[in-house]
Amino acid sequence: MESPLKFMAMSSDQDADILACTHDRLSGLPDQVMYHIFSFLGANDTARLGLVSKRFKKVCSSSPYLNFVADFDSGSDQSCLRTRYTDFCSYVDKVLRSREKTGEGLVRLLVHWFCKQRKFDIGGTVVNSWVTIATKCGVEELDMLVHVDPLRGYSLPDCVYKCESLRALKLNLQMGRFSFQILGFDWLKDLWLVSVTIGDKYFGQRISDWCKCLKRLTLENVDGINDFTLTNSSLEELEISGCRFPSSFSGGKFSISGSSFKVLTISRCQFKALWHVNLNCLSLENLTVQDSEFGRVFVCKIDCESLETLEVCGSNFLEACQLLVDCPSLIYAMISSCRFANVCFLNIKSFSLQGLTLSECKFSSLEIGSQYSKPKKEIKVGTGPCRRIIMKAENLETLNVSSSDAYSYEFPLSISAPKLKDLWWTGDPIDFSYLNQGMVSLLNARIHIKPTCQHRSEESDRRCKHSKSLIYCAAKLLQCLSEARFLSINTWPIEIFFMQNVSPIVFKKLQNLVLLTDGSFSDQIPIIASFLKGLPNLRRLIIKCDQISHELSDPNLIDLLGLNSRSYNLTGIGQDLKNVKIEAVQGQAQWRVQNAGKRR
Template sequence: MESPSKLMVMSSRPDTLIILASTRDILSSLPDQIIYHIFSFLGANDTARFGVVSKRFNQQCTSSPYLNFVADFDSEYSDPSCLRTRYTDFCSYVNKVLRWREKTGGGLQRLHVHWHSCKKRRFDIGETAVNSWVTIATKCGVEELDMLLHVDPWRGYSLPGCVYNCESLRALKLNLQMGRFNFRVAGWDWLKDLWLDSVTVEDIYFGQRISEWCKSLKRLTLEDVDGISGGLNMTTSSLEELTISGCDFAFTGGNFNISSSSFKTLTIYRCQFKAQRHVNLNCPSLENLTVHDSEFGKCFLCKISCESLEKLRVCGSSFLEACHFRIACPSVGQVMISSCRFAGTCVLNINSFSLQDLTVSECNFSSLGSALQYLPPVKDFQAVPRLRRHIIVKAANLEKLNISSSDEYSYEFPLKIDAPNLKVLWWAGDPVDFSFLKQDMFMSLTSAGIYIEPSCQHKSVESDRHCKRSKSLIYCAAKLLQCLSEARFLRINTWPIELINFLGLKSRSFNVTEVSRDLKIVKIEAVQAQQCMQNDGRRRLKL
């Protein structure tokens, strides 16, 4: 009688057999290492099919350093007898492969075992079976473990003790489908990459334990991890990358304190911080910091003191109360605040001698009424201080500033800039309060761009002039233009030009040098009024 794997191949269509035959001829001439690399992308069923093509493939399949086993048959087999047979055959095959590997003493680079949750509980023996396979893998010197299994929600899951003592283990990825992970007070002195996915830890000292146990850890990924209620406090000399994704932090207070001499990248994605949080990063080697699609429910203070930080990005996040970014990074060159929502006071304080590009775009700044819903109830409304939003920028070498807003309350957002070397300024969208700007603050500015247009629509020019938003735009434009005494080139859309008489700037003259095809953008060259009088042949626009 033919083996099940061989019968499976023989029952295939003729064209499939031709493909397998041609594949056999092509692969036969390849070195073993390349064939092993190809096998690393195949599952257990595909590997078994290749094993019946030839004796060499059969040996290579069983001796491959990459073993992938996935048990998920509930959707394919609804009959209990078929399901029982399928699981029995699967366990028998995995046991046979691993026992042979242990007997021959072959090395194992990666073991990938995914035992999905079973709809029929009597076939869910994943924890016992997987632990026995992991034990064999550690005896074979496994370097990477990728495990997914369903665990009892009351007992949780504990790794076999041999995993903690496996000196060859370099990477561990664990997915418990939101089951509880029971830590063992032991160390992973050789582990370099730890990935926890869909895990409940329930440990307020989680960060400290990771720092103490994993002396050589370089990459830590926390994805959909629940139960980190005490914050994340880590002091390590080896960690280089930290990614936090989909984590929900409880209402209890807690801080993020990370101190590392080798830390380079921090990414926070799809997280919710419901309590007051202080983030302190003391990482001299940090180069990239990214926060996106996250929500901060209470006061948020971020202190960053990193000598090597080059890029800071905060995108698509919501700050429901006061937030303060205090950045003291002399090497940061690019800062982007994009598509964020600020319901309370926002302070962005950047002290950098290397900042060259600052972008604030498409942010939503809620009104006082919107922010009050997040404040504690008070008896006297007058006792609530008026919420103000600020951008405070201190950057001696800032050369380019981009401001783009699409919120009706953005004219309440005051901008403070201390950038004596600013050369390019671009402002688009809704108004921004430039009343804090000084006349002599842009002495090095050579080019400025203004493209603003009210989002409200009016039937007549008269109603447009009496609109509060239009007046705010005109006021903001006037404040900005008064600070551009040294600007050589100015690009401005035609809407402010039509209402130019409101600006009251009589001491400057601009020559129109370029008009776009759709007549919406005008490029103006700024010159002294006396020089403009000498060029009667050129078209002039006097403000």
């Protein structure tokens, strides 16, 4: 049992630790650090915090960050709402006028007024009075959310346009109408317009002319933009999300040019009219288009010397579309999860292009009675079907395709990439008949093509496999891969090919082959043997099965595959009997032409 003195000593140590943990470390921080911490608090929290101590009261009253948030949409007691309305306005007036008297600076003023009841609507006059005081205090950031009567609209007071300290403006009018004054934001760097209706036909040009120092522009849920033309030399970033470009203005233009422009993001937008997108930005580095819809013929011309990344994801093209990319610095491009109803022409000119990904793109069903709108001259459909993706990339070295289409084997894809070296292709079989046979530079190919369609009976599955278009597409795919030196492929396209072909396709340069079996390995041995006859320079063969295959342990496996047992050795068998490795003896790969079926 411990002595009382020792126990008292231990208790004293514990009490000291508790006092150390409960010490007010926040009060010892510099004012600027405390200002930054308090900037994340609302007006009510700041007022409560000011009651803690004299130091906190002083910091809260002099904080350059003022956040006022009021919600008058909740609650049904009208008298209570009127009291809250009066108290809130009085409190904001008191704080701002006190700040004006002391002459203390103001970094940010945030006023979020949630109210859809007219009797408690704050109105533009009250807001502008607060904004006017903020500009006198040298405010740097204005963040305003108010409900505006759509019939009256809202305009900022003149003092905002003349405020030399203002650097950022965020305006949310709950879809109210906003109009610019003739005066400009000469010192503004960041502009956010959220849930705003634009009634100005020359909105883009106004931004260019009146925001000389603008760096970042964000348009979110903005409606009423008919023509968007930006020629701002200082703009670096543009983000457009949830905007609706109406169909009332035919021939709408989306044009951006600037020497400092670097990032453009378009998401969840609707382009209903004929839209021409022209990007001529020497410094543009990243372009992303996602979850958007283009209602008519869509033409996008991108001429940007510094563009490195291009992404088009999850978008719908209801008519013909062209993506003409002339960017010598483009490194990576991706077209994924897009839906096309007509021809898509993709032409990429880049000396630095290293990778292109085309994944999960589909053709949507054409509406009855709809007519195909003739595309521009750059789209050459020829005698083939209108619904087609045409891709040209002269300097492309790596292509990644993940194909998926609701119309089985009716996804026509044309690829012209004479310098292609690496090809990765997975997904459903598509119409390979438009693939360019001249892939003379192809070195590595990884193919896993297999339909995801489910058949109710073996007979329907057999009819699907014997489809003439499917067999032709499989032959076309294998011909395009004939120049590869390394090939990883599943046996499904090989099986389809030999359903109506006897002679194998010759792969003169192929040295390493990885076969991924689909189903029973014993049933596919004759097909594999027939395929191996066209590989005169094979050095290494790896077979991977998705189920246990006792045939892999057969000492006569090399002969069963139609190989010469004197030229090849069985160098490894997996313990789970799912993979095997066969290698040439001292680099020899002489084939002994045999009939695989008879050898069995």
